[in-house]
Amino acid sequence: MSAPSPSAVQSSRSNGLPLLSPQATAKIDARTRRPRVLLIQTQAENAGAQEISRLVAGGLTSRGYDVHNLYFFRQSASFAPPPNTHYCVAQRPSSILALARFLWKLRQQIKELQPDAILTFQHYGNAIGGVMARLACRAPVIANQVSARAAMAPWLQLVDRIMGQIGLFSCITVNSHDMLHDYARYGGLYQKRLRHVAHGFDQKVSELSRAEARRALGLPETGVVLGSAARLHPMKQLDAAIRVLPGRPQWRLALAGQGPDEPRLRQLAAELGVGDRVHFVGEIAPTQVGDFLAALDVFVFPSLAETFGLAAVEAANAGVPVVANDLPVLHEVLALNGEPAAVLVQAADTAALSAAIDRVLTDHDLRQRLQHNAAGLRARYSVDAMVDDYVKIIEETL
CATH class of the missing domain: 3.40.50.2000 (Glycogen Phosphorylase B;)
Incomplete structure (x- = not known):
């Protein structure tokens, strides 16, 4: 027998009938x-x-x-x-x-x-x-x-x-x-x-121009700015992104996030003589991610292990070319109909990572293909x- 409806309970009360037990009412x-x-x-x-x-x-x-x-x-x-x-x-x-x-x-x-x-x-x-x-x-x-x-x-x-x-x-x-x-x-x-x-994922958009976004984040308005948004943790291998800077004096790196690896990353930047070109933006709210991405020329994602790579997917879909570590899961996720939406490379190889970033910056056709494929990621995810x-x-x- 099914339990009576709330209206039946009310009816029993109004007609002076015995009330239901607490157990029946709870059900x-x-x-x-x-x-x-x-x-x-x-x-x-x-x-x-x-x-x-x-x-x-x-x-x-x-x-x-x-x-x-x-x-x-x-x-x-x-x-x-x-x-x-x-x-x-x-x-x-x-x-x-x-x-x-x-x-x-x-x-x-x-x-x-x-x-x-x-x-x-x-x-x-x-x-x-x-x-x-x-x-x-x-x-x-x-x-x-x-x-x-x-x-x-x-x-x-x-x-x-x-x-x-x-x-x-x-x-x-x-x-x-x-x-x-x-x-x-x-x-x-x-x-x-x-x-x-x-x-x-929510599409990360910004109403700011590149110069306005950089001003808002305290970044130089001109020049090449690489960036990554991640928890500052050794598994994210952000030191790989810092190591490309000595050979490319015109590049800067903006890191959005906080975490236990920050002191080590700051020390590495100082040892390599690029401390003034590594900008620790700090943790940003989800509503600010669009502005951060708008400030970048290339999004660098050298993580050692990922299950999806949400930050890289958001960046690619926002139109920022992505250069990421060559992980099997990123071949799956950062692609549309089998066509890549990012450049994947062994990020621990500084020369290879630097060359991949340089290629994305200088090859207009490659950049357009990546942006075209990445635009479809929102529908896929x-x-x-x-x-x-x-x-x-x-x-x-x-």
């Missing part, structure tokens, strides 16, 4: 309220993974879901939180006691929010968020693999593999076919839970298509 409320989806992220900052969770949250909200965002802690002061954002702790735990408090708070917040489905992001978000979610409630957990295995410690890879095999994750999404092939090596139940959901895929997965798990 009715659960059926009539919007499904609540909780997105669990690691640190709150302006980076690629956070951009994807923001887009997913906005898309699910527009489709009628009650969406909440839970971050472990806030990393960046300039981070603009989406609606219904919660933080576990004020800063990254730095002691055993602080870690214990953080885990307890994470479990409590998940329990209090009572989600119907949980999406976790990044490797620590999946591992820590997945375990605490299972301890807090029975909502299905959808893990989002947006971290390359090369960027994960061996013990964390093992934890992730076990969690997928034993069913702590109801579904595991990957954002490229290269990732799908890589994680399929785990086999068994892990492989059966894998789903390919390509990243979508639609935000609506990404959100629709998540809706299907959520409905299946519910």
Whole structure:
């Protein structure tokens, strides 16, 4: 027998009939309220993974879901939180006691929010968020693999593999076919839970001219400006972009982002005698990315490992020629109908990287072909298509 409707409950009250039990009323409320989806992220900052969770949250909200965002802690002061954002702790735990408090708070917040489905992001978000979610409630957990295995410690890879095999994750999404092939090596139940959901992205546009954009960012208005937007981390191999500058005195490099590798990058620039030509712009908000891209002649993306390469896709689609590290996933993602939308090269080879940048700057036909192919990436990586895929997965798990 199906549960009575809310109108039936009201009718029983108005006619003096016995009221429904609290359990029956709770079942009715659960059926009539919007499904609540909780997105669990690691640190709150302006980076690629956070951009994807923001887009997913906005898309699910527009489709009628009650969406909440839970971050472990806030990393960046300039981070603009989406609606219904919660933080576990004020800063990254730095002691055993602080870690214990953080885990307890994470479990409590998940329990209090009572989600119907949980999406976790990044490797620590999946591992820590997945375990605490299972301890807090029975909502299905959808893990989002947006971290390359090369960027994960061996013990964390093992934890992730076990969690997928034993069913702590109801579904595991990957954002490229290269990732799908890589994680399929785990086999068994892990492989059966894998789903390919390509990243979508917002087109990054600017109303500023190149000179205006450079002025706004404190960059020289004339000359060649290379740039990259990434977390300043050794895995991004941004030192490769700095190493091309000594042989090209007319080039400058603008780096947008923050992270632990900044002191080393500054020291390298000083040692190479190019400190005055490397501009650390700092972290920029998603709304400023378009202005940053408008200031550049070439976008350099020398990352050692990627699962998608969102920053490079955004730059290429904005019309900025991209020179990136030769990774298999970038052959897949930075292409349209088999035609490249970027120049891929071994970025650790300074001479090869420099020559590729020089070619993009001087070969007008090449630049036009890259821009033509990149213009179609927005249709290939639609935000609506990404959100629709998540809706299907959520409905299946519910």
